[in-house]
Structures are given as structure tokens and as C-alpha cells.
Amino acid sequence: MRKLYLLLLVFATTIQAQTVSVQQFATGLNSIVDIANCGDDRLFVVQQNGIIRVLNSNGTAISGNFLDISSLISTGGERGLLGIAFHPNYATNGYFFLNYTNDMGDTVIARYSVNPNNPNQALSNSAEIVLTIDQPFSNHNGGTLKFGPDGMLYIGMGDGGSGGDPSNYAQNINSLLGKMLRINVDTLPYTIPADNPFVGVAGSDEIYATGLRNPWKFCFDYETGNLWIADVGQQNIEEINKELYSVAGLNYGWRCYEGNNAYNTSGCVAQSALTFPEAVYPSTNNTNECSITGGYVYRGTQYPGFVGLYFFTDYCSGRIGTINANGTLTWRTTGNDNYYTTFGEDLNKNLYVAGGGTIFRVIDSALSIEENKTIDVKVLPNPTSNFLQIDANDQAFPAQLKVFDLNGKLLFDGSYQKNQLVSVSGWSAGYYVAQLTLANGQESTLKFSKK
Known part of the structure; x- marks a missing residue:
């Protein structure tokens, strides 16, 4: 028995080490940009080329496509099919929402329905356009969709592209670009939540937060309701913003500030009116980092040492990092040749990270004992x-x-x-x-x- 207690002590110590690693889960896919579950043990894999595939819980692909909208989209660079969100009542209504750039390069939010006779196939003719937003350039399209704990649909919109936000869209409260949007999609095309910050005052009613450059990935913490936004930087800084639950109307500062550093403060509001990042890291020519890919706050049960940590990665270095409850950023891996473009979660809130055509499980490799x-x-x-x-x-x-x-x-x-x-x-x-x-x-x- 004494030997076992020693073994358990070593095991518990390794849990606290929180050593992040990845294990290959699925391969043979194409340009993965989003991974989601609909409330069961399947994973839905969004490919930039307009195709959505379905995986079983063991990583094997189900034959055929869930949906193919390749004929509707523009692709290349930062364009394509970019995100998916399942309605909170998907099990009963079968609705899911897509974010893609159409053949004109503009952002489209559309609702689709699953085939009631085949849960592994959507109805391609069921599309209902919710919202279309003009895009002046080909980049900074955002792409993520999430339903919040309030049941509203949140949409991350980039600043319209080019570089440096030349038209200052992110600070323009009459533009939907460079914003976090929040709408109610229970009645199409959509309605405006009465508690959105610009309802009844100057500014577009859909806006929930302003001052974002390219919030490629964002998520909600299931336990606290907090909103985490990973905003891709311009030249020197990648930033992670944390917005407390139900706090609306924040201005995250772009293009006035890149992270905590002044970028172009001409015509900007006072610094005190801005919300600065929870954490930042450099992405200059002297580092291997270039573009943040946000993930999730871990709320699973398999890896106790991960609980409460926000996970993210950088597209260029492949390093995976975490941010704890105190806002401390820690790099957990040394990087590799994988260019990670998205994280994902399964029903049990296990984490996945993907790049190219391969999905990996995020694991705590310290959870190993000498057997x-x-x-x-x-x-x-x-x-x-x-x-x-x-x-x-x-x-x-x-x-x-x-x-x-x-x-x-x-x-x-x-x-x-x-x-x-x-x-x-x-x-x-x-x-x-x-x-x-x-x-x-x-x-x-x-x-x-x-x-």
C-alpha cells in the first residue's frame, strides 16, 4: 500500500505540471478552419473550401459531406467558409448558422437546416440569409460565430482589411466592421436584443463591442459566461481580450492602439475610455510568432490541471499557450511545423487543435505514471x-x-x-x-x- 501512495503522490504532482502536448486524432481533411459539436459525440469539421465533414468520436470520417457550399463562396487567403454555430435548440429545430464570404467577397451569415431523415446531412436548399456585410478588401473577415449563454448569436467582424484600418472602420460606430455583433436569430432575418449598447442612441444597433482588428477566433467560458476574444495584431502585438459576462459596449482600442501600444491615435477617444487586453505577446521580426489563433477555456474533466486555463496558439510558431485566471500568459509547447488555424471542443469539452488537414487532441502529457x-x-x-x-x-x-x-x-x-x-x-x-x-x-x- 505504501508503494501505491507514493505512486499516487507522483501522479498528483505531474497533474499540476500541466504539460501540454498533442496527439493526432484525424487526418485526410482539407484546410480546416472550424470544429464544433452539435450536442452529441460527433465533430463537425468546417473546411475553407466550402465543405463540412462529420467525424465519429474516434476520429473516423462519416462517408459523404454534411454540406457543400463551394459554389457559393470565394476562397483564397482569408476568404471562404469560415465558421459554424449550432442553434442552442438544434436537437429540436435542426438549425445551424454559417459564416462565409460570397462570390463577391462579402461576409454572409446564413441559416441552414439538417436533413430530418439523415443527421449526417444538411439540406443544401434550406439556406436563409440572415445578414450580408460588405467587405472593402479581401482580408480581415473574422469568421467565428458563437451562441452566447444568453442565446444570442455573436459574430466577430474584422476591420475590413488592407493594413492599419485605412478607413477607421473599427472606431466607426455606424459600421459593422471591426466589431463584435450580437443579434437574435430566433426570428429571421434577425432582431436586435433590446440591451445592445447602441439601441436608442447613435450607432448601429447590432454592435456589441468596438475597436477590433480581426477577431478570427473568440469563445465563451461555460462556467463564468465571460467572452474571450483573440484579436490578430498589425505588426508587433497579438492580443487576448476578456470581457466579463453581460458587460456590453466596450471599445478595445484598434486602430488607436495595437495591444497596449499607441498605433494611430489621431481623432481617438481618451485612453481611459478604452479597454486594454487581458494579455499580449510580441509578433515582431525577432520572434517566431505572427498571428494568434484563439481557443477555449478548458472546462473538461479529463485533465484537472487544465481547468480554467484559456488556450490559444500562434499560426506561425505552432506554439500553444495558456492564460490563467490572473491573466498570466505561459507558453506550454515549443512549437512545431503545424500551422494551427482553429481549436475545437467535443461534447465532453475535450480540446482539439487543427491545421491543414489534420486534427490533434490537446492532452496533458504529464498525466503519465510509471506503470x-x-x-x-x-x-x-x-x-x-x-x-x-x-x-x-x-x-x-x-x-x-x-x-x-x-x-x-x-x-x-x-x-x-x-x-x-x-x-x-x-x-x-x-x-x-x-x-x-x-x-x-x-x-x-x-x-x-x-x-
Whole structure:
């Protein structure tokens, strides 16, 4: 028993190390720009070329396309099919929303419906245009759509493109460019929430926040409701903004400021009227970074050390970073050859990151303990949901099995027969340690997880 407690102590220590790594999950896709779930164990993969694919929970692709709108879009550079959001009541109404640039290069928000006879296929003729926004240049189109905890649809809009926001759209409250928009899509084309900040005063009613350059990715924290916006910088600074739940009307400062640094303050409001970033990092010629790709605040159960951390990456370096509750930015990986363009979440709030045609799972690689495998033994399935089974390759049975949680609490202690199933249905999601002693005296210590 003393040996096990030492093992658990080492295991708990490694959890706190929060070592971020990635594992390949799916490949063979094309120009992935968004990953979403609709409330079940599938993943919907948005490709910039206008095609949406569906993956099973094990990463295998379901045959055929969920939807193909390639004939409707302009592609190349920062254009294309860019984002998807499933209606909060998707399970009953089958509605989902897309963000794409049309054949004129303008932003289109459209609603589609799933095929009621085939959950892996959308109705291509079901499109309803919600909103079209003129784009003066080909870049800085934003692309992300999210339903907030209030049930409203939020749309991240870039400043219209070129460089330096030459028309100062981001500070123009009569333009939808360079903004976070918030609309109600329960009645089409849409209605304006009565508590939007510019309702009844000067400014476009759709606007929720101003002063953004290119909020390519943003997310909501499921626990706090806070809005996290990763805003791509101009030349020197990449920034992450955190907006507290239900705080509307903030001005994030672009083009007056890039991050915390003055950029072009001509005609700008007082600095005190602006909201500055939660965190920044440099993207000058002296660094490997160039463009932030925002992710999510981890609220899953599989990696306790990740809980509450906001994850992001940089497109050029491939490094993955986190920001904690105190606003401290920490780079967690050294980077690689992957140019990550999006994060994603599954039903259980596990994190994924993707670039090109490959999706990776984001994992805590510190969650590894030295397993004592004097015999060829494994736990099946792993992770498990309802039961566990020990596969010992016809070793001597009966055996003695003990299972502990990470606090050292004994959850199972008894004889174990070959092919026996041990129920874990009442156990919490997380990691466990199993000790198996076979009839011939051989021992094995194994780890497994419950989802």
C-alpha cells in the first residue's frame, strides 16, 4: 500500500505540471478552419473550401459531406467558409448558422437546416440569409460565430482589411466592421436584443463591442459566461481580450492602439475610455510568432490541471499557450511545423487543435505514471464509461484486483476472474489506478480514465 501512495503522490504532482502536448486524432481533411459539436459525440469539421465533414468520436470520417457550399463562396487567403454555430435548440429545430464570404467577397451569415431523415446531412436548399456585410478588401473577415449563454448569436467582424484600418472602420460606430455583433436569430432575418449598447442612441444597433482588428477566433467560458476574444495584431502585438459576462459596449482600442501600444491615435477617444487586453505577446521580426489563433477555456474533466486555463496558439510558431485566471500568459509547447488555424471542443469539452488537414487532441502529457507491467496487461476500454475489464492475455486467474482514485480511496477490492466486468458507472470522471495480482504472484499497476 505504501508503494501505491507514493505512486499516487507522483501522479498528483505531474497533474499540476500541466504539460501540454498533442496527439493526432484525424487526418485526410482539407484546410480546416472550424470544429464544433452539435450536442452529441460527433465533430463537425468546417473546411475553407466550402465543405463540412462529420467525424465519429474516434476520429473516423462519416462517408459523404454534411454540406457543400463551394459554389457559393470565394476562397483564397482569408476568404471562404469560415465558421459554424449550432442553434442552442438544434436537437429540436435542426438549425445551424454559417459564416462565409460570397462570390463577391462579402461576409454572409446564413441559416441552414439538417436533413430530418439523415443527421449526417444538411439540406443544401434550406439556406436563409440572415445578414450580408460588405467587405472593402479581401482580408480581415473574422469568421467565428458563437451562441452566447444568453442565446444570442455573436459574430466577430474584422476591420475590413488592407493594413492599419485605412478607413477607421473599427472606431466607426455606424459600421459593422471591426466589431463584435450580437443579434437574435430566433426570428429571421434577425432582431436586435433590446440591451445592445447602441439601441436608442447613435450607432448601429447590432454592435456589441468596438475597436477590433480581426477577431478570427473568440469563445465563451461555460462556467463564468465571460467572452474571450483573440484579436490578430498589425505588426508587433497579438492580443487576448476578456470581457466579463453581460458587460456590453466596450471599445478595445484598434486602430488607436495595437495591444497596449499607441498605433494611430489621431481623432481617438481618451485612453481611459478604452479597454486594454487581458494579455499580449510580441509578433515582431525577432520572434517566431505572427498571428494568434484563439481557443477555449478548458472546462473538461479529463485533465484537472487544465481547468480554467484559456488556450490559444500562434499560426506561425505552432506554439500553444495558456492564460490563467490572473491573466498570466505561459507558453506550454515549443512549437512545431503545424500551422494551427482553429481549436475545437467535443461534447465532453475535450480540446482539439487543427491545421491543414489534420486534427490533434490537446492532452496533458504529464498525466503519465510509471506503470509496473511485469506481465502483459491492459485495461479495456480505456477511457471507459460504464465498466472496466482486465485483459491479461490468458495469464493465471483468478487474480486479486484493487482500484484506487487519485486521493488513495479504495473503490474496488476483490477477486477478479478472467473476462469479468467491473462496474464503474457510479464513479466520477477522471483518472484511476488499478493493482492486479495474478494467481502466479505476478503483479501489475495500471492507470485508466473514466469519461
